Amino acid sequence: MLINLNDATLATILIGLDKWFDSMRQDGGYGGPVVHWWNDCQDYIGPGLDWRYEGIVLGYLNLWKLTDSNQWLSKAIRAGQDIISGQLPSGNFRSSCFELNPNTGGTPHEAACDIALLQVATSLKAMGDSNWKQYAVSAEQNLFHYHMGLLWDDSMRYFQEQPFSRSFVPNKAATLCEAIFLYAYLKNNDEYIVRYVLPTLEFIIDAQVKEGRFRGAIYQGIANNRPIDGFFPYYIARCIPALLEGYAWSGKERYADAALSAAKFISRCQSENGGFPQVIYSTGRMNKYPQWIAATGDILRVLGEARHLGVEFDERRTFDWLMAGLQADGSIRTASGFGRVFPGMRTDDPRDDVAVCGWVDKAFRYLTGILRCKHLLQTGVD
Amino acid sequence: MRHVVPLDDNEVAMSKKTWMFEDLYFQKPAVEYRLAFDVANSIINKNSRSNLAVISSSLHATEIVKRCRFDLDIVGTGSFTVEQFVDIASDWSPMRINAVKLKEMPKFTRRTYSSIIWAEPEVDSSEEVANLLRRSSLVGTSLMVVTTTRLRHFLPVWRSALRPAHNPLSPGATMRSLAKVGWRVDGWQAFHTPQSVFWAGLSRLASIANRPDWRDRCFFAMRAAYRKSNKGYRLTPVVLLSARAI
Numbered sequence: 001m002l003i004n005l006n007d008a009t010l011a012t013i014l015i016g017l018d019k020w021f022d023s024m025r026q027d028g029g030y031g032g033p034v035v036h037w038w039n040d041c042q043d044y045i046g047p048g049l050d051w052r053y054e055g056i057v058l059g060y061l062n063l064w065k066l067t068d069s070n071q072w073l074s075k076a077i078r079a080g081q082d083i084i085s086g087q088l089p090s091g092n093f094r095s096s097c098f099e100l101n102p103n104t105g106g107t108p109h110e111a112a113c114d115i116a117l118l119q120v121a122t123s124l125k126a127m128g129d130s131n132w133k134q135y136a137v138s139a140e141q142n143l144f145h146y147h148m149g150l151l152w153d154d155s156m157r158y159f160q161e162q163p164f165s166r167s168f169v170p171n172k173a174a175t176l177c178e179a180i181f182l183y184a185y186l187k188n189n190d191e192y193i194v195r196y197v198l199p200t201l202e203f204i205i206d207a208q209v210k211e212g213r214f215r216g217a218i219y220q221g222i223a224n225n226r227p228i229d230g231f232f233p234y235y236i237a238r239c240i241p242a243l244l245e246g247y248a249w250s251g252k253e254r255y256a257d258a259a260l261s262a263a264k265f266i267s268r269c270q271s272e273n274g275g276f277p278q279v280i281y282s283t284g285r286m287n288k289y290p291q292w293i294a295a296t297g298d299i300l301r302v303l304g305e306a307r308h309l310g311v312e313f314d315e316r317r318t319f320d321w322l323m324a325g326l327q328a329d330g331s332i333r334t335a336s337g338f339g340r341v342f343p344g345m346r347t348d349d350p351r352d353d354v355a356v357c358g359w360v361d362k363a364f365r366y367l368t369g370i371l372r373c374k375h376l377l378q379t380g381v382d
Numbered sequence: 383m384r385h386v387v388p389l390d391d392n393e394v395a396m397s398k399k400t401w402m403f404e405d406l407y408f409q410k411p412a413v414e415y416r417l418a419f420d421v422a423n424s425i426i427n428k429n430s431r432s433n434l435a436v437i438s439s440s441l442h443a444t445e446i447v448k449r450c451r452f453d454l455d456i457v458g459t460g461s462f463t464v465e466q467f468v469d470i471a472s473d474w475s476p477m478r479i480n481a482v483k484l485k486e487m488p489k490f491t492r493r494t495y496s497s498i499i500w501a502e503p504e505v506d507s508s509e510e511v512a513n514l515l516r517r518s519s520l521v522g523t524s525l526m527v528v529t530t531t532r533l534r535h536f537l538p539v540w541r542s543a544l545r546p547a548h549n550p551l552s553p554g555a556t557m558r559s560l561a562k563v564g565w566r567v568d569g570w571q572a573f574h575t576p577q578s579v580f581w582a583g584l585s586r587l588a589s590i591a592n593r594p595d596w597r598d599r600c601f602f603a604m605r606a607a608y609r610k611s612n613k614g615y616r617l618t619p620v621v622l623l624s625a626r627a628i
Contacts, residue, residue, distance in 0.1 A: 044449060045424075046427065088474055089404075094448075095448070104407060281594045285593070286595065341599055
């Protein structure tokens with residue numbers, strides 16, 4: 001851990017984020033607009049059961065584990081209840097498509113919700129609280145009926161992107177692998193790892209560039225056996241935790257090598273300002289903007305996890321970039337330069353300043369993971 | 383786990399397929415419709431009192447159910463049999479949804495609605511429905527009407543077996559029909575503008591020219607030009623009208 005931020009300052013930031021998340025709650029869960037590279041969702045601003053729950057739940061669990069204060073556990077449980085309440089008869093979660101809400105069947109969003117549920121279940125089970133089962137059952141229904149039931153392609157032996165699309169998207173599959181690891185650990189059953197995770201990890205490694213200037217980069221997707229042009233540093237970072245978990249579970253060096261290589265690629269992409277380009281194409285051209293701000297929490301977290309493999313990375317520079325995005329309401333800006341993607345390079349795009357639960361959660365999870373001084377958040381903050 | 387939906391007779395006959403509700407729920411609507419329903423529902427979702435949706439098909443009804451956050455009465459027009467739909471969809475809706483028969487609406491409800499969505503007016507019944515809606519509304523009631531022009535036939539959903547409406551009324555004719563019975567159209571939003579078509583074309587050209595960076599930039603510009611308000615709507619496939627009871 002290279003960040004040496006004053007713990008009191010960090011605690012103040014976290015309290016601000018906690019209050020902001022509370023302000024984003026509606027009946028049914030955390031709501032608000034979504035702005036994204038692929039699309040925006042600014043008219044539907046109701047609750048979304050998507051990957052925002054991953055960072056929110058794991059962030060609150062981080063605080064609970066650090067402080068032993070039940071106020072944080074209760075917020076993680078409340079978020080878990082949002083997901084359970086929004087589970088549809090098909091096992092899917094309501095409004096799980098993030099930038100395409102209120103549609104359902106979102107990937108990797110439902111898998112990210114499963115991670116949240118399974119982490120709550122694991123924590124409660126460890127405490128001897130029998131309520132853990134409801135969270136495990138909800139995740140199980142989603143994993144079995146949707147992911148393993150509809151997305152698993154038994155002939156190709158990977159998880160396809162959507163029931164109607166056979167393409168393979170590494171970062172989405174990686175999130176799902178993380179969920180299955182958690183489920184297998186909770187159930188003490190390695191069968192799911194062997195059957196679903198390991199073949200999927202092989203596909204992720206196949207999508208990785210092995211040599212040349214893009215060595216370590218992972219293609220955004222594979223469709224019709226051809227890579228979809230574009231390397232997104234953010235999405236590549238989302239592939240790394242599953243590879244690291246694969247290494248930890250199997251001891252196979254090839255997973256660690258793939259994770260290290262991907263982490264090194266991301267590190268090489270780091271800009272002077274600490275941000276990362278949005279996408280680099282195989283021609284060498286790129287679209288630098290919008291540069292994510294709140295979402296760099298995920299990159300910081302993942303590169304921190306991969307540091308022990310030997311990746312060198314200026315964490316401070318990106319940390320400062322993230323902190324510069326703090327806003328007066330306690331939230332964090334989504335990005336810099338949404339307008340600069342347009343032909344003509346507009347500079348006035350308000351989407352930059354929109355704080356989105358599904359981006360801020362990435363920063364929240366990271367920041368709760370680096371706090372060390374537990375007494376600052378041990379007592380009530382109201 | 384699967385919920386078989388006997389959709390309305392017309393749709394089943396056309397599609398020659400047993401549709402499951404989850405098939406419908408899983409479908410992502412055309413972007414034009416998605417945005418129109420998002421905006422239309424934002425009006426209803428501001429209001430926790432009495433809301434009504436008048437709907438021409440199970441496709442549209444599903445989109446309304448996905449978005450509703452307050453109790454909702456639903457009326458079916460054309461061949462859409464709303465009672466069967468509500469039976470199944472209730473398990474999927476976060477809020478209570480009730481089927482209401484069009485002819486019995488004023489008698490059944492004995493109340494007025496404060497927000498109404500109408501998607502999409504059918505030629506055969508539009509005047510009658512507009513009149514009934516006005517009779518069920520107080521002055522100031524908001525009405526959002528999802529309509530389509532002839533360009534709807536370019537939308538994939540209009541080339542599929544399961545269509546959003548039978549014989550929909552154009553935006554202009556809808557406005558005239560509303561005006562006759564005491565609705566004032568305040569404005570409209572049109573989706574998938576000619577400008578966005580232009581940018582989409584440039585995006586494709588950039589892709590052919592092996593410039594994925596410009597492909598994505600033009601795509602961003604396409605998204606930004608996708609809708610416009612209160613200007614010409616004739617060259618757009620989906621138009622959302624905003625009206626008020628006077």
